[in-house]
Amino acid sequence: MSALDIEEQFVEPLSTESSKFCVKNFIWSEEEWPKIKYNNYSDAEEVPVISFKGILDDKKDQDYNKVCKAMVDASEKWGFFKLVNHGVALETIEELKACLNKLFDLSMEQKLRGGRSSTLPLGYSATNPDYGTNLPWVEILQLLQSTPQVIAFATKVFGDQHQSFSDAMIEYMNALDKLGMRILEMLAHGLGLPDEFFVRNFEEKEATMIRINRYPPCPLPEKCLGLGSHSDPHTLTILLQDDVGGLQVLKNDNQWVGISPIPNSFVINIGDTLEAWSNGRLNSVLHRAVVNKEKQRLSAAYFMSPTSSAIIECPSQLIDPKNNPRKYVAFTWEHFRKELLAEKRVVGKTALLRYLCN
Numbered sequence: 072m073s074a075l076d077i078e079e080q081f082v083e084p085l086s087t088e089s090s091k092f093c094v095k096n097f098i099w100s101e102e103e104w105p106k107i108k109y110n111n112y113s114d115a116e117e118v119p120v121i122s123f124k125g126i127l128d129d130k131k132d133q134d135y136n137k138v139c140k141a142m143v144d145a146s147e148k149w150g151f152f153k154l155v156n157h158g159v160a161l162e163t164i165e166e167l168k169a170c171l172n173k174l175f176d177l178s179m180e181q182k183l184r185g186g187r188s189s190t191l192p193l194g195y196s197a198t199n200p201d202y203g204t205n206l207p208w209v210e211i212l213q214l215l216q217s218t219p220q221v222i223a224f225a226t227k228v229f230g231d232q233h234q235s236f237s238d239a240m241i242e243y244m245n246a247l248d249k250l251g252m253r254i255l256e257m258l259a260h261g262l263g264l265p266d267e268f269f270v271r272n273f274e275e276k277e278a279t280m281i282r283i284n285r286y287p288p289c290p291l292p293e294k295c296l297g298l299g300s301h302s303d304p305h306t307l308t309i310l311l312q313d314d315v316g317g318l319q320v321l322k323n324d325n326q327w328v329g330i331s332p333i334p335n336s337f338v339i340n341i342g343d344t345l346e347a348w349s350n351g352r353l354n355s356v357l358h359r360a361v362v363n364k365e366k367q368r369l370s371a372a373y374f375m376s377p378t379s380s381a382i383i384e385c386p387s388q389l390i391d392p393k394n395n396p397r398k399y400v401a402f403t404w405e406h407f408r409k410e411l412l413a414e415k416r417v418v419g420k421t422a423l424l425r426y427l428c429n
């Protein structure tokens with residue numbers, strides 16, 4: 072097929088009755104075209120792998136201290152690490168993946184019953200037609216960590232057959248909340264702060280959101296992107312990915328590096344809010360998702376977010392007025408979230424600039 076024919080191809084998996092797309096509608100501006108393929112991890116200096124093996128029993132001994140320190144080191148250098156032996160049951164993860172694939176395999180008409188509406192502020196969407204240009208090559212489901220919202224969505228799509236989907240989603244989110252709280256406690260410990268320094272701000276579970284991405288195979292992966300370069304504005308992201316590959320991280324030398332998937336692991340990354348909370352010591356790093364011709368890919372990003380009224384302010388222990396002065400003014404998650412919503416699209420890493428001191 073000629074290049075032109077490919078660009079004219081109809082994109083069925085991402086088209087709806089009201090928005091019909093062909094491949095050329097998804098072509099990004101040239102400077103964004105990914106030069107590294109989805110499965111190229113070859114010259115990657117890999118992001119660190121952290122294991123919770125032997126430390127899940129709440130003994131805060133030498134080993135625990137070491138792992139906390141390693142987590143902080145990885146978050147400073149990469150803003151990313153992989154987590155194995157994480158304690159989330161394999162069954163919980165497999166159930167979730169199965170339910171999600173079943174959902175995305177439904178007809179567009181059925182999925183759109185769970186689309187964003189006045190009674191459902193989040194929900195399903197095919198790409199993001201609001202963006203206009205640089206459309207992401209992805210189907211998305213976004214839901215808050217809220218049992219009523221999960222059930223409302225699932226009922227719209229599956230009717231009275233919603234139970235297995237709702238149960239899998241709620242069980243998964245509860246397990247990830249537990250894991251996320253543990254990670255935040257360990258990061259605080261590794262930074263020399265009281266263990267509860269971050270977690271005491273996470274009482275409002277509904278502030279946290281899950282975003283599931285399914286990227287269909289793409290006939291023109293060299294000019295399209297599943298998700299463009301962005302940093303996550305939330306506090307901490309726990310990403311589940313399948314074995315296909317496509318997540319790439321921007322290293323500090325401005326090179327994109329592919330994150331190889333490893334079985335039964337999570338990818339953890341620092342969000343903008345945690346960067347501000349630690350005065351830039353923990354790093355919220357740019358990343359993107361590239362797509363490929365052959366295989367669809369599933370990922371689920373669990374964005375831990377603090378209670379709306381929580382005040383994000385770096386504690387004085389982490390500030391040195393001479394060598395490491397305060398970088399950000401205090402803000403609430405509620406304020407930041409409103410600003411982000413008004414902006415519609417976060418591109419690059421600019422979200423935090425509004426809170427820079429001076």
Ligand SMILES: O=C(O)CCC(=O)C(=O)O
Nearest residue numbers: 282284317318360370372
């Ligand atoms: O699919 C991926 O690997 C990345 C997803 C992501 O970065 C996001 O949803 O914010």
Ligand SMILES: [Fe+2]
Nearest residue numbers: 302303358372
């Ligand atoms: Fe992200």
